[in-house]
Amino acid sequence: MREPVEVRRQRILAAIEARGAARVSDLAAELQVSAVTVRRDVEELAREGRLRRGHGVVRSALAAQELPAATPPEGDTVAVVVPERHSYLYEALHGARAVLEAAGRRIALHIAPQVAGAERPLVERALADGAAGLLLAPRWRTRADEEGDYAWLAALGVPAVLMERRPRPGSALHAMDSVCTDHGYGAHLAVEHLVGLGHRRIVFATRDDSPTARTLRSAFAAIAEAHPLVEAWAWTLSAPEAGRDGPYTAGETAELPALLREVGATAAVLHGDVDALMLVQQLADDGVRVPHDCSVVAYDDVVAGLGTTPLTAVAPPKGDVGRAAAELLLQRLAAPRGAAGPVRRVELLPALSVRGSTRARSGAAASAG
Known part of the structure; x- marks a missing residue:
């Protein structure tokens, strides 16, 4: 069954953002399509500014982006941790990126592989590298995975905001900022x-x-x-x-x-x-x-x-979730220690886009709603 073009391109983006760079030939083999097809997809994604391409090699737009002439001062880095192969959360990531870059913050992107507990070593590495704050979207495949992360996340010691994740009431993570869709x-x-x-x-x-x-x-x-x-x-x-x-x-x-x-x-x-x-x-x-x-x-x-x-x-509102999470994190980072105010749980409403796959039931009197 032929895969939709946009789905294939999302998979290409996920692969590049997980590795930083990849060869066109390797992507073609992984996606089981021709190199010509991958090159066509890469050209379109590069035109949109979603990745960078070189001679036979494709690079992440985030990783390939040139740093400013002056390196940001120590402590200005925000680490962003998202799961690999998750196009939904990558849209939130791009929303957060726009806000953080406008504020002069350097982004350190960490892609968590699809195994339980993958986020913790990435967060520890980011903190060891001097990250001032964190935006997190743990995969949490099971409730046990989720609950297993609560204790160490609650003890991070730096401002952190969860994206599209809502801590369970009464848990050790209940008092953590989060931005989530309703x-x-x-x-x-x-x-x-x-x-x-x-x-x-x-x-x-x-x-x-x-x-x-x-x-x-x-x-x-x-x-x-x-x-x-x-x-x-x-x-x-x-x-x-x-x-x-x-x-x-x-x-x-x-x-x-x-x-x-x-x-x-x-x-x-x-x-x-x-x-x-x-x-x-x-x-x-x-x-x-x-x-x-x-x-x-x-x-x-x-x-x-x-x-x-x-x-x-x-x-x-995927992009808005990322933007709201980044704005909340920036507020935390700007506040004097101990004076950041109450924990915030931001909830954004989704919308319905009506297209051609729904219609009034034949023979039924549908209401105007």
């Missing part, structure tokens, strides 16, 4: 949009391997269970590799087209975009037309609008 409101937007179009049976498919995914799963279940107009609903993993916390029931790992038939659903909400785009293709192979037979809403809106059928999607 994903519960995002779930509400998706459900109300579909119910307003007359859909009464809905399938929800999310990942289950990040705090965002777990929040969405819980929010969709609570909203659907309490909604007076939702007659039936079911939840399943959006992809076989999307969960780590199992065990799951057979229904919670069911193939989406089969689950839609079982529930009699006329709509589906998926986290995230790629899984939603692939569902549309699977449904087309089964003779199910989107949106005529089934409406589909994606959650993330990174590449949702690029499908053959552009997907209606909930769009978290």
Whole structure:
């Protein structure tokens, strides 16, 4: 199945930002496409200023950026720690970058590999190198991973802000600044949009391997269970590799087209975009037309609008999360020690982008909502 162009380019960016630089031939082998295709993608990404290219080599725009004539004074560095291969959080990173660079702060980017506990050694290295503050987005695939990081994060000793991560109430990390999307409101937007179009049976498919995914799963279940107009609903993993916390029931790992038939659903909400785009293709192979037979809403809106059928999607304010986190960190760094004020939890609302993958249910009188 051919991968969408923007998804492939996001994978190229993730690979470059994780390594700093890579050869075109190595990227082509990794992505299982031709070198010509990679060169074309690289040229477009370089034109957009998202990476730098040389003779056969591609470099990160962040790593390749020239330093100012004068090296920033000691203590002006902000370390940013994000997971590898996470295009959603890379958008937050670019939002933070704009704010920090405008303030004259040097950025030290650290990419955490996909293993439990990968962030701690990166943070320790950043602090040893003299980082004055931290912006953090730990992967936290499981709740155990999350809780295992609480104690050492609470004892950092420098200003730090979590991006798209919300410490659990009463935990050792409860008193840490954070900037997060209100994903519960995002779930509400998706459900109300579909119910307003007359859909009464809905399938929800999310990942289950990040705090965002777990929040969405819980929010969709609570909203659907309490909604007076939702007659039936079911939840399943959006992809076989999307969960780590199992065990799951057979229904919670069911193939989406089969689950839609079982529930009699006329709509589906998926986290995230790629899984939603692939569902549309699977449904087309089964003779199910989107949106005529089934409406589909994606959650993330990174590449949702690029499908053959552009997907209606909930769009978290990814860049704004990074910008708000960086602004909050700068306030902490500028305040006298011990006078930074109360802990802040900033919550930003997502928006719904309505496109061609949803429509009023055939034969139903949809409300104006």
